[in-house]
Amino acid sequence: MPPTRRAPASSPDARNAAAVLVLGPEDFLADREVAALVARAREADPATERRDVDLGSERAAGDLAAALSPNLFGDAAVVVCRGAESADPAVVEVLLDAARSGPGQGATLVVVHPGGVKGRGVADKLKKGGFAVLACEKPKGRAFEEFVAREFAAHGRRPAGDAVSALRAAVGDDLRLLAAAVAQLAADVEGTEIDAEDVATYYEGVADVPGYLISDAVWDGRAAEVVRRTRWALVNDPGIGPAITSAVAGGLRSLARYGSAPRGMAEGQLAAHVGAPPWKLRALREQTGRWHPATLARAFGALAVADAAVKGRDARGKVLQEAGLDREQSSYLLERTLLRIAGATRTGRR
Amino acid sequence: MTDVFDELVGQEHVAALLRDAAADAAAVRQGAVPRGAMTHAWLLTGPPGSGRSVAALALAAALVCPYGGCGVCEDCVAVRHSAHVDVEHVVPEGVEYTVAEARDLVARSALAPARAQWHVFVVEDADRQGDASANTLLKSIEEPPERTVWVLCAPSTEDVLPTIRSRCRHVLLTTPSSGQVARALHERFGVDEQTAQFAARAAQGHIGRARALATDEQARARRADVLALPVQLDALGDCLAHAASLVATVEADTAAVCDPRDASEREALLRAYGKGGEGKGIGTAERRARGAVKDLEDRQKKRRRRVALDQLDRAITDLTAFYRDVLVLQLGADVELVNGELRPALERLAALSTPERTLRRVDALDRTRGLLESNVPPLLAFESLMVALMDPALAPRS
Ligand SMILES: [Zn+2]
Numbered sequence: 012m013p014p015t016r017r018a019p020a021s022s023p024d025a026r027n028a029a030a031v032l033v034l035g036p037e038d039f040l041a042d043r044e045v046a047a048l049v050a051r052a053r054e055a056d057p058a059t060e061r062r063d064v065d066l067g068s069e070r071a072a073g074d075l076a077a078a079l080s081p082n083l084f085g086d087a088a089v090v091v092c093r094g095a096e097s098a099d100p101a102v103v104e105v106l107l108d109a110a111r112s113g114p115g116q117g118a119t120l121v122v123v124h125p126g127g128v129k130g131r132g133v134a135d136k137l138k139k140g141g142f143a144v145l146a147c148e149k150p151k152g153r154a155f156e157e158f159v160a161r162e163f164a165a166h167g168r169r170p171a172g173d174a175v176s177a178l179r180a181a182v183g184d185d186l187r188l189l190a191a192a193v194a195q196l197a198a199d200v201e202g203t204e205i206d207a208e209d210v211a212t213y214y215e216g217v218a219d220v221p222g223y224l225i226s227d228a229v230w231d232g233r234a235a236e237v238v239r240r241t242r243w244a245l246v247n248d249p250g251i252g253p254a255i256t257s258a259v260a261g262g263l264r265s266l267a268r269y270g271s272a273p274r275g276m277a278e279g280q281l282a283a284h285v286g287a288p289p290w291k292l293r294a295l296r297e298q299t300g301r302w303h304p305a306t307l308a309r310a311f312g313a314l315a316v317a318d319a320a321v322k323g324r325d326a327r328g329k330v331l332q333e334a335g336l337d338r339e340q341s342s343y344l345l346e347r348t349l350l351r352i353a354g355a356t357r358t359g360r361r
Numbered sequence: 362m363t364d365v366f367d368e369l370v371g372q373e374h375v376a377a378l379l380r381d382a383a384a385d386a387a388a389v390r391q392g393a394v395p396r397g398a399m400t401h402a403w404l405l406t407g408p409p410g411s412g413r414s415v416a417a418l419a420l421a422a423a424l425v426c427p428y429g430g431c432g433v434c435e436d437c438v439a440v441r442h443s444a445h446v447d448v449e450h451v452v453p454e455g456v457e458y459t460v461a462e463a464r465d466l467v468a469r470s471a472l473a474p475a476r477a478q479w480h481v482f483v484v485e486d487a488d489r490q491g492d493a494s495a496n497t498l499l500k501s502i503e504e505p506p507e508r509t510v511w512v513l514c515a516p517s518t519e520d521v522l523p524t525i526r527s528r529c530r531h532v533l534l535t536t537p538s539s540g541q542v543a544r545a546l547h548e549r550f551g552v553d554e555q556t557a558q559f560a561a562r563a564a565q566g567h568i569g570r571a572r573a574l575a576t577d578e579q580a581r582a583r584r585a586d587v588l589a590l591p592v593q594l595d596a597l598g599d600c601l602a603h604a605a606s607l608v609a610t611v612e613a614d615t616a617a618v619c620d621p622r623d624a625s626e627r628e629a630l631l632r633a634y635g636k637g638g639e640g641k642g643i644g645t646a647e648r649r650a651r652g653a654v655k656d657l658e659d660r661q662k663k664r665r666r667r668v669a670l671d672q673l674d675r676a677i678t679d680l681t682a683f684y685r686d687v688l689v690l691q692l693g694a695d696v697e698l699v700n701g702e703l704r705p706a707l708e709r710l711a712a713l714s715t716p717e718r719t720l721r722r723v724d725a726l727d728r729t730r731g732l733l734e735s736n737v738p739p740l741l742a743f744e745s746l747m748v749a750l751m752d753p754a755l756a757p758r759s
Binding site: 257260264267268270271272304307308309311312314315316318319322324325326327328329 | 596597598599600601725727728730731732733734735736737738741742744745748749751
């Protein structure tokens, strides 16, 4: 039975070591570690030179020797070696030699290795030969969340609510894209906290806008967002209209039930009565304050008509196309209905 | 004379006309020169409950019965139960006939009758089809095979494609009076006179509905629940709760009707594909049956929707009659109330609102029917209905 290999952990104080093995499949993290090592060296000595060597190339031995030799003026250097997984044994020996004797005054030797099966022997040799390890595994579960949180923290921001999962839904698991997305959000959104709403606002063109986000915008009375999100959703998927009316009607149902619930209900009871999870109750309490019961009552009829429209029919069961109304117009009717509702808060126009 | 046409309540002229047609048809099969009373394509129209399908099935029975529609022989009984080999009694599986269904009908219409003199197609709700499927049917209706007869049923001639209309002989049925319906319930089904009168009035001339109300406890209970709603709709929360419970009841009743039927159809289909043989074969049989099962499930889903919609439609019809009664009281019109037994509730609502508001409520009921046809989820459609029927003035003053 082959031994199970655990993901390598980073060596303590690896970032100060003179010989470093940046090991793991997540090349975004590897690039970052390398960049950080170079930056650190330049902090100590601004004249530090970066020299890149491809260990997989035929000229690797010569290139490596040249890179490792102290230059004429004795400037510090960071030698960054890639392609270690396909390096010749002779080249590996040179690396080990350099690590044993020290790469030279003010010099740092960095070897990047993607881990995995290919070139596993090389990685093992380097580890045994005194290279400090910086692990670059793909973060999973909590580690993933921590990664995104650290990205936010690097920009002095904090993800709130389900911002992390919203971001993941919007741009996917690619760390490079995620980091770029966080940087973009940090540049565009004001305030310390960045929430799922913000994420949806900036990435609605990328991801599908879930119906509940449109529903929330409607029942929060945020008219501008209602229009923007509805349009985006319909552009991405012209057939999404019924899902939108369904979500908005669901939001209305919860809201109206919440507003007309008998007083003094326990939280669990209330959640069951409303038909929403308990964590939604606080948002409902805030939303309820914005609406007159009469406005909510009227919204049921308006949504039913809009639902018929996005299904290509009118309230009398007639096919809209026969009445000269095409899909674009039925989308417009949906948008207008939602906008009217969202604009009918107590403080807005009635 | 007693024959299958006696079942037509209050439509003596129609009974005479169809009786004559059947007699002509029988004579033609024996070599007589046609008198022109019989034709290959019929269009029976009349409001729901006027007995379109009763009339159509009576004609079908008269054509396949060796005695001209005696009403008691094996053939007549089979027709009454939609089980005669030569009488195809079709209803749209879903909301509308599909082109595939129409094609299938046309293909079967080319077949000669198996045991009777005629091969009869009774097509219910012929208005429920798009142009494509209507045009498919048209081919066979225009030039029917020698012994094929089409009997189409629809609410009115306007509901049917003109090209089809012009190829059919049109028979207009009228809604029987509640007196006629009550008498029929009493005489034919032995319903006591008082119940018969109540059921006939409540069903507003719809004979099938009247019979259900007269003989089915649950049908009466469901109707009573629906008619108890108007005086309870005094606040938004109640409206939503009542809409939810009404829709839940309809769903439960639909499941009670459809679940066993779906299960036995599925069972029969799988058996036809070889299930129930030796254990080893079951997997293969099910794999082969998969496509057929998928088709069956699609049809069952459509039927389920139809069954649910019919119940919702009945609730709308009953509520509409209720508000018409309110209007009658508000206007002081000298018209018999459909829901006379609910007079206190009717009077209360009449006093609280105005004729204009009552008319708006009747209109909301009509719109709800349209919303359901437009595929709006029943819950949302009924929530919006209950809200439109709501009257805050009903709330007890505190
Ligand atoms: Zn007979």
